[in-house]
Amino acid sequence: MMTLGDAPVRVALLGCGVVGSQVARILLEQADDLRARVGRPLELVGIGVRRTTDRPGIDPALFTTDVPSLVAREDVDLVIELIGGINPARELLLAAIQGGKSVVTANKALLAQHGAEIYDAAAAADVDVYYEAAVAGAIPIIRPLRESLVGDAVTAVKGIVNGTTNYILDQMHTHKVSFSDALADAQRLGYAEADPTADIEGHDAAAKAAILASLAFHTRVTLDDVACEGISSVTADDVRAAESLRCVIKLLAQCSVSPDGTVAVGVHPTMVPLEHPLAGIRGAYNAVFIESVNAGRLMFMGPGAGGSPTASAVLGDVVTAARNRVRGVAGHGESAYSTPGITDPSSVVSAYYVAMTVRDEPGVLSRVADAMARRGVSIAAVRQEQTSGGSGARLGITTHRAPDGNVRAVVDELLGGGDVLGDVRVLRVEGA
Ligand SMILES: NC(=O)C1=CN([C@@H]2O[C@H](COP(=O)(O)OP(=O)(O)OC[C@H]3O[C@@H](n4cnc5c(N)ncnc54)[C@H](OP(=O)(O)O)[C@@H]3O)[C@@H](O)[C@H]2O)C=CC1
């Protein structure tokens, strides 16, 4: 990579929505401080968008809808991609890299599916790829895994990595707001993805889990490797049941090394006991635990979504990449040398809460308990719960830790018998 001499570092911004508009604001408002930190001015030379409508505080002459030409400009040193989605973001990032530009992105969907292609292209072109904002918004979590802990052996990463779903679940618990109203609020506040299906079906958290697991275990985990369950089926009844067990429901991402050395990566709505530190993570905040052999247990917490917090993480990357340009170096940080394989999701072990409406007759409970025992699922507690109308009795069973596949097999068996009337719910339960 060439050094820049005394020239400014010229930046092209792709996307000027919730995050991009805040990045543009900071680049313009904090230009003097950023110049002092980089050692050269950061000059915003163009902004690629779909529609060149007026955006307050930004020179209209900067906007273009011809994004490929902006990326191809010879005088651009650094491209910030805040469009989201796969294409055209992937094509634009690859074109930028092949043109010798360093890139910064917040695009977890893209990195979880095409990360290897992008990192390899950047290494070949000797340019930087930074993506701190792609996981957990403002929280520094990529750099700790990629740099600070790279001399340790990480054994697990787990936590809340999606602000929208944490906001929705928190609103359902704390203010008894309906799922759809809470989602509409999260969209209005700029937390949700352009298509919020990615949030509520767990795909956004799964993409982040794939990125975290790849860095933590020095391997390549993609979105398809992640066992993924969202929160769209979580009901007010589930929330009440969790509360009666002194828990809250959180969407947890879990990445760990299994006893056979493979890597387990999953995203599931999970009952978290009130005394657990993750239970107190409110609104659109995120929190991530990292466990490593030498450092022990670390916790990172902060705003996980929203324009300004995410822009903070983007600007951190921009300054780092710009400093590297000034020095004529690139920091290639992905050491994907390990190929442990992915754990079969059915063998992942957890405690569970299984609720079902059953016939209100003698002998039913002992038949349910027998079915569980035959599959090695041991019962920790049974409660008879309120039915939300209709006939039958509602059982809420908390199990000891058991393989996911065994619990699912019991449920299938019970559904095939005559005792269960329906409305079966299965949720993981986190240890306190
Ligand atoms: N919102 C958040 O809290 C967070 C978002 N992210 C990530 O940041 C990225 C941006 O998210 P966000 O700002 O919320 O998204 P928005 O939908 O608010 O903004 C997207 C921007 O990209 C532009 N754009 C979309 N498609 C094209 C296209 N084909 N060509 C040119 N420009 C296009 C849009 O243009 P126009 O304005 O003309 O429509 C808009 O300016 C995503 O990858 C997201 O996952 C990461 C962390 C948090």
Ligand SMILES: N[C@@H](CC=O)C(=O)O
């Ligand atoms: N939609 C995402 C935005 C940040 O990554 C979320 O809600 O966490």
